[in-house]
Amino acid sequence: MRARGSVWVFGYGSLIWEPGFAHQTRMIARLHGYQRSFCMRSIHHRGTVARPGLVLALDAGQGGCDGVAFEIPTRIAEESLEYLRARELISAAYLEQTAEVHLADGRRVEAITYVIDRAHDQYCAGLSLEEQAQIIARAQGGRGANCDYLYNTAAQLQELGLNDPELDWLCARVRRLKSGSLSTD
Numbered sequence: 354m355r356a357r358g359s360v361w362v363f364g365y366g367s368l369i370w371e372p373g374f375a376h377q378t379r380m381i382a383r384l385h386g387y388q389r390s391f392c393m394r395s396i397h398h399r400g401t402v403a404r405p406g407l408v409l410a411l412d413a414g415q416g417g418c419d420g421v422a423f424e425i426p427t428r429i430a431e432e433s434l435e436y437l438r439a440r441e442l443i444s445a446a447y448l449e450q451t452a453e454v455h456l457a458d459g460r461r462v463e464a465i466t467y468v469i470d471r472a473h474d475q476y477c478a479g480l481s482l483e484e485q486a487q488i489i490a491r492a493q494g495g496r497g498a499n500c501d502y503l504y505n506t507a508a509q510l511q512e513l514g515l516n517d518p519e520l521d522w523l524c525a526r527v528r529r530l531k532s533g534s535l536s537t538d
Contacts, residue, residue, distance in 0.1 A: 406492030
């Protein structure tokens with residue numbers, strides 16, 4: 354799947370704040386036709402089979418998703434993609450796809466990204482924000498607490514100037530749940 358020249362990867366969740374691979378460029382980008390959504394049950398990284406957490410996925414829909422595009426030099430592209438595939442395709446709930454992303458500098462590039470497989474057992478679109486908050490507040494997996502994944506993603510998006518009101522609401526609600534305030538406001 355490697356093209357001539359560098360390889361681009363689009364991140365919309367933890368890849369934004371913890372890419373785990375070397376890159377020569379990191380730039381705000383937009384992917385049209387997909388939404389960032391807590392629509393994937395996490396049974397490895399942020400939850401377990403017995404108590405799944407939730408992680409973000411790209412789900413096909415109206416509008417678009419703002420995130421970060423990473424340019425990987427050709428000389429390390431294969432090893433970077435191997436790392437990404439081991440990380441992102443651990444349970445085959447994501448599909449690796451190439452899609453056009455719009456970079457903040459006006460360029461359009463083909464980027465590898467990971468979208469949810471709607472036919473996979475871990476797909477769980479349609480949960481209310483309250484249901485998402487309840488799950489995220491309690492889940493823990495191999496890479497840590499589910500709430501840390503949420504907090505880190507929301508903080509990085511804010512730092513980049515990318516507004517995501519649903520993540521902001523989830524952060525506030527999960528913090529209240531974690532502090533023992535169980536109201537359903």
